[in-house]
Amino acid sequence: MAKNLVVLGGGESGVGAAILGKEKGMNVFLSDYGTIADNYRQQLDEEGIEWEDGRHSMDRILAADEVVKSPGIAPSAPVMKAIAEKGIPVISEIEFAGRYTDAKMVCITGSNGKTTTTLLTYHILKNAGLNVGLAGNVGRSLALQVARDHHDVYVIELSSFQLENMYAFRANIAVILNITPDHLDRYEYKMQNYINAKFRILNNLTPQDAFIYWQDDPVITRQLERIRTEAQMFPFAEHHEPGSRAWVDDEASLIIDTPETSLNMPRAELSLNGLHNLYNSMAAALSACILDIDKEEIREALGDFEGVEHRLEYVATVNGVRYINDSKATNVNSCWYALESMPENTVLILGGKDKGNDYSEILPLVKEKVKAIVCMGKDNAKLLDFFGKEVPEIYDTHSIEEAVAKCASVACPGDTVLLSPCCASFDLFNSYEDRGHKFKEQVGKLKA
Template sequence: MKKLAVLGGGESGVGAAVLAIKQGYEVFLSDQGKLQEKYKNVLLNNKIKWEEGKHSEELILAAQILVKSPGIPDHAPLVVKAKSEGIQVISEIEFASWFTSAKLIGITGSNGKTTVTNMIFHILKNAGLDVSVGGNIGQSFALQVAVNPSKNYVLELSSFQLDGIAKFKPHIAIITSITPDHLDRYEMDFDKYIASKMRIAMNQDENDYLIYNADEESVLKALEKHPVKSQLIPMSIKKIEGENGLYLEDEKMIIKIKNNILDMNVSDLNVKGNHNAKNAMASNAVARLLKIRKETIRESMETFQGVEHRLEKVVKLNSISYINDSKATNINATYYALDSVKQSTIWIVGGVDKGNNYAELMELVNEKVKAIICLGVDNQKIIQAFNNVIDDIYETTSMEEAVVMASKLAEVNETVLLSPACASFDLFENYEDRGRQFKEAIMKL
């Protein structure tokens, strides 16, 4: 019997363990931290051997395959040792793909991938397809393949998940954007991060499709450096010639695939902004490739509600707007947020810096931000970046304190924007916890 070890007992690790046991592997799961009760119960119910609070090397290195959770870096000593001993180290995404013949749609990008994933799922569900959503969001891909398989999967894929693939091949791949993010994980080398994102298309062939953001120099250069075999569908806010292209023209989204055109008014979108028009174009293109009716696509776009914690309008209190953009964990995402806000803004920012260059925000901050509230353990980089352009910069250590301060600083018709540009792990469990705390603090005002 083949032995498989799993490092990390979160959503993806436990999902991989369940799939492995169902496929006849001898499975051992190990987590250096403490497992959540819900995951312990899944492991116990499936009679899977596990440990917490340590890694028993002899048990882990006895496996032929090691499924590594995305949060564990490749340079972790145990991972390096496993590879040196000839153990195949893969991600849960790779492992799950071995046991399904479903149509796979993979979405990656520094920003926009969650929105696009949800948009595509919304359209396909409305069209009556047997479809599930997974990857970086929702229930793990592996668990779904194990217990509730679908004919179509829409998968949000992070660079960390793509680092662990070998044969994984989406029929349709989407690269929404590649801007500096997670550089702390890639030795502060943007090229290494780009190469990681491009892995989404590395196994595609001539029958597959790659939709990509043609407005970003980094993506165009990446395609030159990492050529792909799939059919290319560029996406831009400017007109694209050729038989395939997604672009904006006269307030219309044009979806052109093999010279077959679907157009749609940008004003019909329920979510606003140029970046969301691009998200919609990518989603609509997937729907057209899957032969979904134009009417279904239109109806779906008109009813799509957006994603929680991404430019989420929370409430208007005393003529002050509160916007939750907790999902903005990098500079580019915060750029979109500041760009989309029209009023004078109190900006709540900070957390775990992943190699941010705040100079990219300088023009927008100068133009729109009245005061900055730092919410993080170490705020020096933010303060140094903006103390020459913003007089009012404050430091806080709790969401409640930040929201109360923001509400006092904000005046009629101004906006309080939580758009941290950083990871959340210094003060919060994750970006969802940060966003929920923001909304709860507002409701206490």
Template sequence: MRLVVLGAGESGVGAAYLAQKQGYDVFVSDFGPIADKYKKQLEDWNISFEEKQHTEDLILNAVEVIKSPGIPDKAPIIKKIREKGIPVISEIEFAGRYCSAKIIGITGSNGKTTTSSLTYHILKNGGLNVGLAGNIGKSFAYQVATENFDLYVLELSSFMLDDMFKFKVDIAVLLNITPDHLDRYDYKLENYAASKFRVTQNQTAADYFIYCADDPETIKGMADRKFDAQLLPFSIETKIEPGAYLENDNIVINTNQEHFTMSIQELALQGKHNIYNSMASGIVARVLELREGTIKESMGNFKAIEHRLEFVANISGIRFINDSKATNVNSTWYALESMSSEVVLILGGVDKGNDYGMLKDLVKQKVRSIVCLGKDNKRIHDAFEDDVHVIVNTFSAQEAAQVAFHLAEKGDTVLLSPACASFDLFKNYEDRGNQFKAAVREL
């Protein structure tokens, strides 16, 4: 049986390896160049591949196509595959067929990497045999082929969920729904929301759906959908049982009539958005009946993720924070919301149709000046010219760090939280964050 994998990144190469192990005749095709490390893996495994092109004769004879999450449905090759009636699935859907482990699936516009990493950290510390995959770390398919975990924490993007059909998540977590990637969803928020709710598809009464009761789009989306799973909401605005809520600065988690309580001061992750993330992870841990002491200890000693509100240095009384992973406006809103000092904000990159309006109040309250880091900064100037005294254009991480340092005063925070994708000047958000950190260390 011939299986074609489109895209030779982490997920594609992992899927190809699993498919070969399962006896498929596998071919990998990437329209761009393939990174050396992945090319070497494909060669070592004797998997045939092509790069910088899609040869239709070698693709349209597949019984099934595994598509990388980054390839949009409107790509010409996808249209041709669909016209021929060849099924297109995600790497997660494919790997799920060969995996009997329990699955915790975490999605949301913001916070999913943090929540997935925190959940994994708690479960691993609790002695569970657990893997971490999806949008993070080694691909799910590669781990299914090479490991033997009892359960997985999967960070699921909307693009992954779009091509998942029979796959079932035992414990589904939906953190929030805010406008992101709308260019892939006909600029309709309800289409993007529908994609996020796919995390609950195929769930039964034995499963759990954990969601934020304070998120208006989630609540709106739930109104006309039916859920078979047991519902466990979390809120910092109202008392909810069963579920999680905030009482006198304590997180209270109540599942199965047992109360877990922890002061928000003890959490390793600070800021309002991280109370939500910690609640979601805590509910998962309680559903899996982990000991209270283990959960508290893990929530207290968790190390934040690289490029997500990551402390870089303190130079002459000025803090530098790398939040390069903030590729949408909502992430930047969260970052600003958690700042307790005056901010010099580094913004910009590839704008995905951003609405900067939601940042206006926080920018007026907290931002001293804005440093733009991108090729086209006109929309940032238009959005904030009345709210800050200085907006400066820069075209490299080094220049942005230097300019921000000069604009900042003692006690300020220089915050790289771009609200945009990075592809105009950098390879990806990691590259942007790493260049920024290197530039800060040279100051």
């Protein structure tokens, strides 16, 4: 008898999982409590997959043999509690797709930098002529690609939410860039729960597999004292340390040293600037070396990669003021990285949906570099209270139009306006992309 597969969530990952389930002969039902976008409705209809939105039909859902859950649905949601009570197995789309492919998997996680590192790794492998797919938090659904568009290698960006429901899945190369507090509202405000979710990327690694990580991350270092992995270790650091496989030498050259390939190139030739991007470049280069990509091709790709939209993205200079879109900075540590690469006299836009943030981490950089903070959110009380006495000027705004106008009035020629909000976007925007696009729109209007 055909297996009953229920897919919860009708976005990119859910629709991909539904199509793969149908391809494998399962009875598939997709349910979304919100509204499914028109393009995904059309896709489901064309595939003849039954779906609903705006509700959950619990009788249908609880008749499932297995549930594939969208990463955005919290385990505490009523539908998930009912499924758990019934004892129905719940897996992620990545876990589901992994059952049906023997492609090599390069899996990347971290609190910050994972999108840049994923896209850079994909860029290197694609330029080297590999048949490579891009999946996870970026690119197309892994399940859809496994169903319809086979690749030899997949580069997958994995959030902690996706890792929660991965069990038998195995990465060939697992990367943890860094771990700092994020999404603590999802993890009962316990940092260890979040760390445990991130470290699930090491599940099932064998001695043939590789683990790439930042050697100086105190959280990763502590966790590695508590757990064991059979994988080969490839740590990276700013300067050479015992065991380092990537570092910068005294001549300011990036050194990559693996059994497969060794290379060095002047740090100045990397297309991405800043210390955080040095680490991203190291992780991507290590992955490429382990996959035995030609060193000249790695060098070339590290030198010509164009950065990620909404991540320290230069927008324009208006009246002598530079505007930078870092809308992807949805946590405090991301904002720290952004401020670290900013000059003095920065006007900083902060605010949005606070996820239990501790702003003390960025305070030294704020004092050193920020001349004014423009708060942008429905409720800015926490920000106003924390930073009120720490900066010369602070303003309370409640829309992107108001925030950008205030920045333009406060900033002088030679200053930088940085949107690096520290918070999720859902109070005023649909997503961090929506926030970034609207910021760029408003900056465009200043030029007009």
